[in-house]
Amino acid sequence: MTRDEPFARFVVWTLTLLGFVAIYAPPLYLLGVSFNPSLQPGLPSPSEATLHWYAALAGERALLAALWHSLVIATGTAVAATLLSLLAALAYVELHARRATWFLVVVLPMFVPGVIQGLALSTILTRTGIKASALTVMAGHLLWAMPFAFIVILTSFAAVRRSFLMAAADLGASRWQQFRDVTLPLITPGLVSAFIFSFLLSINEFTRAFYLAGRQNTLPVVLFGKMNAGASPTIYAMSGAIFLVSVLCVGAIAVRALLRRPQR
Amino acid sequence: MKASPSTIFGLVFLPLAAILVLGLAPLAVVVVWSFWAWDPSTYWIKPDFSLAGYAAILEAGRWTVILSTLVKALLAALICLVIAYPTAYAVTFLASRRLAVVLLALMTIPFFTSYLIRSFSWRLVLGRTGVVNTFLQDVGLTSAPIDWLLFSDFAVMVGLVASYLPFATFPLVLAMGRVDSIVLSAARDLGAGFWTVLRTILLPLTLSGVFAGFLFVFVMVAGSSTEVQMLGGAGASIVSVMINDVMRVANYPLAFAISTIVLAVILGLVLIGNWTFGLARLFEDRAQ
Numbered sequence: 147m148t149r150d151e152p153f154a155r156f157v158v159w160t161l162t163l164l165g166f167v168a169i170y171a172p173p174l175y176l177l178g179v180s181f182n183p184s185l186q187p188g189l190p191s192p193s194e195a196t197l198h199w200y201a202a203l204a205g206e207r208a209l210l211a212a213l214w215h216s217l218v219i220a221t222g223t224a225v226a227a228t229l230l231s232l233l234a235a236l237a238y239v240e241l242h243a244r245r246a247t248w249f250l251v252v253v254l255p256m257f258v259p260g261v262i263q264g265l266a267l268s269t270i271l272t273r274t275g276i277k278a279s280a281l282t283v284m285a286g287h288l289l290w291a292m293p294f295a296f297i298v299i300l301t302s303f304a305a306v307r308r309s310f311l312m313a314a315a316d317l318g319a320s321r322w323q324q325f326r327d328v329t330l331p332l333i334t335p336g337l338v339s340a341f342i343f344s345f346l347l348s349i350n351e352f353t354r355a356f357y358l359a360g361r362q363n364t365l366p367v368v369l370f371g372k373m374n375a376g377a378s379p380t381i382y383a384m385s386g387a388i389f390l391v392s393v394l395c396v397g398a399i400a401v402r403a404l405l406r407r408p409q410r
Numbered sequence: 411m412k413a414s415p416s417t418i419f420g421l422v423f424l425p426l427a428a429i430l431v432l433g434l435a436p437l438a439v440v441v442v443w444s445f446w447a448w449d450p451s452t453y454w455i456k457p458d459f460s461l462a463g464y465a466a467i468l469e470a471g472r473w474t475v476i477l478s479t480l481v482k483a484l485l486a487a488l489i490c491l492v493i494a495y496p497t498a499y500a501v502t503f504l505a506s507r508r509l510a511v512v513l514l515a516l517m518t519i520p521f522f523t524s525y526l527i528r529s530f531s532w533r534l535v536l537g538r539t540g541v542v543n544t545f546l547q548d549v550g551l552t553s554a555p556i557d558w559l560l561f562s563d564f565a566v567m568v569g570l571v572a573s574y575l576p577f578a579t580f581p582l583v584l585a586m587g588r589v590d591s592i593v594l595s596a597a598r599d600l601g602a603g604f605w606t607v608l609r610t611i612l613l614p615l616t617l618s619g620v621f622a623g624f625l626f627v628f629v630m631v632a633g634s635s636t637e638v639q640m641l642g643g644a645g646a647s648i649v650s651v652m653i654n655d656v657m658r659v660a661n662y663p664l665a666f667a668i669s670t671i672v673l674a675v676i677l678g679l680v681l682i683g684n685w686t687f688g689l690a691r692l693f694e695d696r697a698q
Binding site for chain 1: 413417423424426432433435440443454492494496497501513520523524526527530533534535539571572629630633634635636651653672677680688689690691
């Protein structure tokens with residue numbers, strides 16, 4: 147397919163590049179600005195780049211408390227989302243005729259607007275007298291993370307050939323043994339990815355947490371307030387750091403998974 | 411070797427319970443509550459069959475927000491397709507295997523980064539002292555900063571496209587991956603140029619991916635709020651932001667009525683999309 151006209155190739159690559167620039171240039175610029183010692187936003191020259199604002203984060207009590215709260219919520223969300231998605235994926239494999247319906251049921255919550263899900267859940271919780279806490283935020287984040295975790299785990303099931311399970315069964319393995327000794331080791335990378343993805347989705351989630359967080363807000367909710375109250379360089383530093391960590395985690399997983407995929 | 415119904419039940423039970431209790435039940439209750447009436451004595455709503463919430467949507471120009479949300483969603487989805495289609499083509503047919511891996515990874519990352527931070531970062535780019543304005547003044551194209559770049563509908567559209575572009579790219583990559591490149595080569599050998607191949611072969615074969623990409627972006631934008639909150643001008647709104655505003659004055663019936671309409675539109679679209687091209691099919695070649 148290398149015989150496309152030069153003009154067509156130019157158009158294709160230009161639009162492709164435009165898309166990636168739109169996605170990555172602004173947050174990377176923000177990351178660059180966070181190394182600028184000056185209060186005026188702008189890229190620092192390499193000689194004056196500093197970690198000053200990152201060191202200043204240590205004094206930002208409110209941000210750190212929110213970060214810790216978000217880490218707790220993200221861990222809980224990731225554990226629950228990975229386990230439930232594993233069950234959902236196992237069900238998908240077993241449900242032959244109805245699997246398309248099951249897929250839709252699990253994935254549909256992804257399309258429910260965050261504001262509406264957050265509002266609905268928080269109103270119900272308030273009316274039933276359940277106090278907003280880390281658990282209520284997790285409840286909201288679980289359904290946001292599950293569709294992604296489910297799809298990732300489902301993709302990893304491609305490594306589990308039917309013939310492996312049949313061979314194990316012929317050798318007398320029970321269903322549980324087949325799962326434990328054959329399926330589970332093969333899908334472990336998928337489970338790890340699902341865990342990390344769910345963790346990141348939760349820690350970066352804003353609109354649901356906005357409604358569901360109790361007295362202690364999550365990091366994005368606190369960041370949102372500070373961004374609108376006149377951004378400071380420490381906000382750039384915190385945002386930049388969170389963005390960078392997210393990118394590195396997903397990038398590592400994605401490259402590893404894609405390289406392992408058999409060549410077409 | 412089929413699993414027994416009890417095994418399947420055991421597997422389905424927990425995830426389904428989570429979806430029903432945390433997802434479906436609260437949304438169903440909101441739909442029911444949208445018909446209840448406001449009760450000033452309890453500062454809450456009471457059982458009724460009232461359309462007051464829905465009638466209030468027609469007041470104070472709220473329906474124009476719904477309309478402008480649909481326009482934003484439509485426009486963002488179309489722009490995303492224009493960028494995502496070539497991207498999917500480049501990844502599938504032009505890039506070397508190594509580059510394709512890198513590009514696919516770059517497409518996966520945005521799903522898991524913060525929409526808030528990504529929207530916010532556009533302020534540094536589009537602001538009065540931002541990159542774009544500084545550049546335009548440095549090269550002498552303008553003498554003063556352009557104001558409509560930030561806190562405007564333009565900024566919101568840029569933010570929306572940047573946020574939800576991967577939702578269009580992914581289904582297109584999956585759809586193009588299933589196109590047999592021999593078919594394309596055959597057309598070339600018979601003398602068809604790039605644009606002819608695109609129009610007569612590739613587009614028809616990837617139509618399901620185009621529909622899916624359009625639908626995903628449309629639905630995500632229809633439910634979005636962060637981009638408008640971060641980049642919109644004074645008074646800029648979108649349905650989700652309007653719900654926030656209405657909730658600030660505790661107007662529950664109205665908030666629930668708007669939510670019901672949005673849910674109906676979004677879930678309706680997803681179900682129609684699923685019925686025409688099958689969401690699960692997008693992932694099938696990988697899952698099995």
